[in-house]
Amino acid sequence: MELSVVVATLNARDSLADALSALDDHAPGVEVVVVNGPSSDGTSGLARAHPAVDVLLELSERNLNAARNAGISAANGDAVAFVGQDSRIRESWLDGVRAAFDAGADAVTGPVHREVSGGVTTESLESATVAGRDVSFFDGGNVAFARDTLDALDGFDEYLETGGARDAAHRLAALDRTVRWEPSMVVLREDHEDVADRVVSASDESRWGVKYRALGYRLAKNYGVRPGVAFVLAKQAGLDAWTVARDVVSGEELPSKWVSNGSAVVRGAADGVRDGTRARRADTTPRRNPNGVSTRMDRAVARHDAHEQQSI
Template identity: 65%
Template sequence: MDLSVVVPTLNGRDALVEALDALAAYAPAAEVVVANGPSVDGTSGMTREHDAVDVLLELSERNLNAARNAGIDAAAGDVVAFVGQDTQIEAAWPAAVADAVADGADAVTGPIHRNVEGGVTTEAVEEDTVGGREVTFFDGGNVALTRDALDELDGFDEYLQTGAARDAAHRLAGMDRDVAWATDACVLRQEKDDIQHRLPEDTDESPWGLKYRALAYRLTKNYGVTPRVVARIVRHALGDAGSVGADVVRGEAELSEWAAAGAAVVPNLWRGGQDGVAARVADRTPRRNPNGVSSRMDRVHARHDT
C-alpha cells in the first residue's frame, strides 16, 4: 500500500505543527500533502521547512472541500487519507489503515480522542439506515479511502461548507462501498475545527443556517424529495428547536437566539433542498457529485515540492 495523507489547513499553524510531527513519527513512509488556504499566520513557511511534508499546495479560497479535492488531485498514493489540521494520528493508526484495506475495505475510519477537562473522550462508530442504505459515517479529519473509491466519488462536494464527509458516506453506501471501522485507527484532536474559519470573512451566514442547508442539500441530492427524507429533515429541526428551547427555559440561552435560529433554518432548508434537487439532476450517476475533483482545475495557485 502506498499511502498519501492530505492535511487541509487554514490559519492553524501551531496545531498543524503537532499534526505533522505525529505523521513524521508514526507514518514516516507516507507522502504528506498539505493544502493551505490563504493563511496569514506563517503556515506556508513552517510547512515548507517541516521534514514530514512532501507537497505544499497554496490555495486562494477558504473552502475546506476545495482543499481536500486539491490534495486528492496532487496525491500519488493508491490510498489517500485525510487528517485535520488539529488532529494527530496515534502510533497504531498506519497499521490499522493498512490492515483494513488489505481486508477489502474501500474506506477506513476510527475513533477520535478529544482532550477534555478531567480526561479524554472517545467517539464511537455512527451508523444509520437512510433510504434503504446502511450508512457508516466518518469524520473528514480521520478517514482513508482507496484511490478507486475516491475516483468513483470524484472526491468531496465543494457546494458544502459543512457535512461533506457525511455526504461522501451516503454516496459510498449508494455505491455499495465498504466503510470499515478500525478501533486502532485512532487520532487525537485537541479542539474542534470551527466551521466559521472556513467561510469568507464578510459572511453573514449562521451555523444553524449552514447546518440545515447542508442537511437538506445532501439528503435531497442523494435520495430525492420523498416523504421519508422530508420527515427526517423535520425530525432534525424539531429536535434542535426543542433543545434550544430547553436552554431558553433554563436561562442558558436568550429567546432571541431561539428566534434567530428558527429564522435561519427555514429559508436555508428551502434553498438547500432546491440546490440538492438541482445537483441530483446535474449528476444522475451514483456519484451524485457535480462539484467534485473533475469539475475544475483552478484550485491551486502554487505548488511546492518540499
C-alpha cells in the same frame, strides 16, 4: 500499498505543527500533502519548512472540500488518507490503515480520542439506515480511501461548506462501497473547532443556516424529494429548537435570537433542498457529485514541493 496523507488547514499553525510531527514520527516515508487555505498566521512558512511535508498547496478560497479535492489531485498514492489539522496519529495508526487495505477495504476509519477536561473520550463508528440504504459515517479528519473508491466518488462535493464527509458516506453506500472500522487507526484530537468551523466564521444565525442548507442539500441530492427527507429535516429542526428554547427559558439566550435562528433554519433548509434537487438532476449517476475533483483544475494558486518552489 503506497499511501498519501492529505491535511487541510486554515489558521491553525500550532495544531498543524503537532499533526505534522506525529505523521513524521509514526508514518515515516508516507507522502504528506498539506493544503493551506488563505491563512494569515504563518501556516505556510511552517508547512514549507516541516520535514514531514512533501507538497504544500496554497488555496485562495475557504472551502474545506475544495481543499480536500486539491489534495486528492496532488496525491500520488494508491490510497489517500485525510488527517485533521488538529489530529495527531498514534503509533498504531499506519499499521491499522495498511491492514485494512491489505484485507481489501474500500475505505477505513478508526477511533478519535479527544483531549477534554474530564479525560479522554472515544468515538465509535456511527451508522444509520436512510431510505433503505445502510450508511456508515466516518470522521473526515481520520479516514482513508482506496484510490479507485475516491475516483468512483469523484472526491468531495464542493457545494458543501460543512458536512462533506457525511455526504460522501451516503454516496459510498449508494455505490455499494463499504467503510471498514479499524480499532488501531487512532488519532488524538485537541478539543477545539475544526477547519469547517473556521470557514463558517459569521454569526450564530448564519451557522444555523449553513447547517440546514447542508443537511437539506445532502438529503435531496442523495435521496430525492420525498416524505422521509421532510421528516428528517423536521425532526432535526425540532431537536435543535428544543435545545435553544431551553436556553431561552434559562436566560442564556434572548427570545429574539430563538426566532432569528428559526428563520435561518427554515431558509437554509429550503435553499438546500432546492440546490440538492438541482444537483441530483445534474449528476444522475450513483456518485451524485456535480462539484467533484473532475469539475475544475484551478483550486490551487501555488504549489511548493519539498526542497523546491514553483507556481502554477
